[in-house]
Amino acid sequence: MSERSGGFEATLGRGVLAALALGLLTAACGAHLPAEAPTPPVAPLVWPRHPAEPRIRYVRTITGLRDAGIGKSFFPGLVESLLGKTDEYLIRPTGVVERDGVLYVADPGAQAVWIFDTPGRRLVKVQRIAGTELAAPVAVALGPNGAVFVADSWLQKIFLLDRAGKLVRIVVGEGLERPAGLAYDAASDRLYVADSAGHRIGVYAADGRRRDTWGTRGHGDGEFNYPTHVALDRTGTVLVTDALNYRIEAFDREGRFLWKLGRRGDGSGDLAAPKGVALDSAGHLYIVDALFDAVQIFERRGAFLLSFGERGVHPGQFWLPGGISISGQDRIYVADSYNQRVQVFDYLGGPR
16 A cells, blocks of 8 residues: 555544544534433541541542543543543552642552642653653652652662652662651751661651661661651651551651550551551541551550541542551541552541
8 A cells, every 4th residue: 555545544534533523522512411310419428437526538539630630621531532542540559748739649550650730730750760760669758849759669769859750869879778668857857768678767868968877677666677657747756667566666856766656466456567657737646557458546645546448449448558648737648559549538627
């Protein structure tokens, strides 16, 4: 077949697609659809259940572009569907954090960091940084001046990216065995890194200067057995998920042990596979448990308060959840890893 004939067929194909799209659009505009019965209001999904006063409310689920409120208009979306193009979706998110309406998601399944910029109506998928393909980006944390830290456990590096996903600097390029969790204290310019395979916490300035290292492998106070996640309270207390010791340990900024919470077990208030840890404005501790497929909430002194979630695929259910973060407005983000999504909840207040 001649090139001219091939070009004619390609042009004809595009014309058919355009005509089909226009026909569907026209049909949709001109059709008289039967009136639908009013949809009864859906009761909000809250914990604890009625008649108790609700403390946690399910808000929404984010799996991709449209869920984040950055959907395409009807006609471009229709044409892309006809051409066989589809949106990309989260694969195995493990870390999540939000600032000013921008959601950052670490997704080792996609070997990418997703930036859902709802105010800017754009989605950025970062798969390469400084000429290097990401391999296992597992954690994100808010950094200085609107930037975000990213930990890649396979590359053994920590990156600092701007809001658009561009590299600001490589913060840590060597000396880590398996970085797994991050938390940044802007007041003291300290980046805390849970080095899981190294059984320690590394402390760095945002410019990459190493400030401190503490911890060793063991079961005693201040020791670790595969630490995986880090969080900070409003006073700068450092909370570390000491995963295979089945507990949360608390330290001051200098690494001095303060207290611990948790024990191994299969009952309410016990820990089986602790992952992400976070705090709300009232100082309650939220601990994700991947084996329970739930988030447990504790008082700072250790008393168990509430659990939400269970194994499943519906809203408010989890399948091997991982990271968690809570915004300054008490919006809760949970990386629901094997359900390939981020679930969003609100803390509604309660006893302080």
